[in-house]
Amino acid sequence: IAALRIALQERIPRAFIDLETARFSDAGAVLPDAYALKKTSLERFAAAVLPTLERPDDQQAVDRIRTMAVRLRQLEQDYESILLVCSITDWPWIREACLDSTTTAAEDEAVEDVQIYTVDPTTLVFFLGELPWITGLYERARFELDDDGNLSVDGIKDLALTTRDRYRAALGARARKITPKLLSVWFQYVRNLSLIERRLTPDLYTLVVAAQQILGDQYAVHLTETAREYPDFGRLPFETLRMGVEQARLPDGEVCDMMSRLPGHPVSWRSCSLKPTPPPRQQEEWRMRWNPYRQCSWPEEDVTIEKFRTHVKDVALSMLGNDLARVEKFTTSFRDGLDIRETLRNWHTGDLYVCEYPPTRGSLDCVVMLFDSPADPRDYPYRITWQAEHHDESTLALFATDYRQEMVGPGIGLSNYGGAMFLFPPRPVPDIWQDPRFDFADTLEERLVAAACLHSREKHVAILSHSPPGAVWRRLARRFGRKLLHVPLGRFGNQTVAQLRMFHVLNGQQVRSYAAHFIRKA
Known part of the structure; x- marks a missing residue:
């Protein structure tokens, strides 16, 4: 060409x-x-x-x-x-x-008249010898008289960065943090996979598989969609056909076999399991079919958030023990370890100081998680109290984003925690969002903290948040005879927290039988 x-x-x-x-x-x-x-x-x-x-x-x-x-x-x-x-x-x-002067030519065979078609841009990935995105970069460089000597490599970098921007725009706060370090790991993995397949440059399958394993399914989906894009350089006055794997659908609907006269390196088509975002029209159809009287959670996410609740509770209990630690001068035993701060404070005396943590008295049966504080009530219209389905599950009260705004499958909506209260062992409690005893609360967080202090049977309530509880929340806890144990949210990775905040609302327990086919992670 x-x-x-x-x-x-x-x-x-x-x-x-x-x-x-x-x-x-x-x-x-x-x-x-x-x-x-x-x-x-x-x-x-x-x-x-x-x-x-x-x-x-x-x-x-x-x-x-x-x-x-x-x-x-x-x-x-x-x-x-x-x-x-x-x-x-x-x-x-x-x-x-x-x-060889004796060579003779063969006779041309009778062929049909040539017809010219344009190719549907969404199917160019089956037509071009390279990624449509890379071909588009070459075409743009030709139009703008730019240097294209290294576009086969720089184009992959441009593809990765463009995908990252679109991924962030689509998922917002739920998106993973695609850092330069993470991208460098992805590039290295792409290189290794390409070399294993005896290639110097990656194909689409290699890029997507590496993205799926390093950066997550949703980034891989956006990468696939971006790689298939081809810039609009203007429409040609010809009819359009749609390409497939060695086939094409003509404008009249007829399907015919296609063959490249310059096939180049053999191409093998492989499948990759990805779950793309449903089109808006299909989401609207699922939204209209939703039964408002049937709701339940996705068990796999229940297990994950319960494990996290247990971990937060254990961290809070260890912090409670730290507050009761006793420091003494070293004599014959190191007790529970050397107290560095007290030893340095008395460095001039040459004495060592050790600390001893007494056994933790009491327990915690209530954990409050505030992922977004202060929370805008307009961002979290979904407020509900879920009773436990079995003895290994907490009673859960939460406020979250509207799951109906992001339908991922029939009877499956995606929501994002703003805050949640966990009572374990589980016990039935009235819906805290309808309970008039908490009408004095001015914010969503205050109502959640007040409910936790009222329904907790222990003296302490663990609260996970970015900032320590303020005077208002501590005064609220004293009103119910409780104390708040603050666990900094910064102790946990941003990516871990972002994944934990996502949960799916199912339209009845029967949806659990097929929900795994539609639920995808960021």
Whole structure:
């Protein structure tokens, strides 16, 4: 294509010398990655490839080579200099036939009239020899007269960064943090997978699999959609066909087989399990079918958040023990360890001080998690109290985003915790959002803290939040005879917290039978 474009621009005569065939025989070959030509001279590349080529034994291939050789000799009578653009697998045999003056041409077969179509941009991934996104970058560089010498590599970087921006815009606060370090790990993994497959540049499957394993399913979905995009350079006045795997659907609906006359490196189509975002029209249909009188949770997420609740409770209990630690001068035992602070404070005396943590008295049966504080009530319209389904599950009161705004499957909505209260062991409690005893609370967080202090049977209530409880919350706890144990949210990774905040609301327990096919992680 590049040769034809240059010839058109320079008004150089062009001749098409291949044999007309009614049904072209594919003669693909395994060749080195063309990226090697950026660092290797054409002579060395050819010297490495030519000895491995076998003489063609297919009759059509032999007829094509003979015909091209004869037509080249005919063109030599009119032109002093001729550039032959052909497959490297045909070149040595065309040259051999050209030097043989006895070579005769084969007869062109009768073929149907040529028809020109444009290709639907969404199906270009089945048509182009490289990613549509990379091809688009080459086309843009050609239009803008930019350097395209390293676009095969820089294009992958541009693809990754563009995907990151779209991923962040789509998922917002739920998106993972795609840091430069994480991207460098992804690039290294892509390189390793490419080398395993004996390639110097990655294909779409390699990029997506690496993204799925390093950056998550949702990033991989956005990467796939971005890689398939091709810039709009203006519509051509031809009908449009849709490409598939070695097939195409014509404008009249007929499906026909397709074959590339320059197949290049053999292509193998492999499947990758991804769950794309449903289109808005389908989400609206699922939203209209929702039964407002049936709701339940997704058990796998229940197990995850319960494990996190247990961990937060254990951290709070350990902090409670730290507050009761006793420090004494070292005599015969180190007790529970050296107290560095007290030892440094008395450094001038030369004495060592050790600390002893007494057994923790009491327990915790209530944990409050405030992921977004102060919370805007307009962002969290979904407020509910869920009773436990079994003895290993907490009684849960929460405020969260509206799950109906993000339907991921039939009867499956995605929501994001703003805050939650966990009572364990579970026990039935009135819906805290309808309970008039908490109407004095001015904010969602205050109502959650007040409910925790009222329903807790222990003296202490663990509260997980970014900032320590203020005077209002502590006064609220004293009102119910409780104390708040603050666990900093910063102790846990942002990515872990972001994943924990996501949960799915199911439209009845029967939805659990197929929910796994639609639920996807960020």
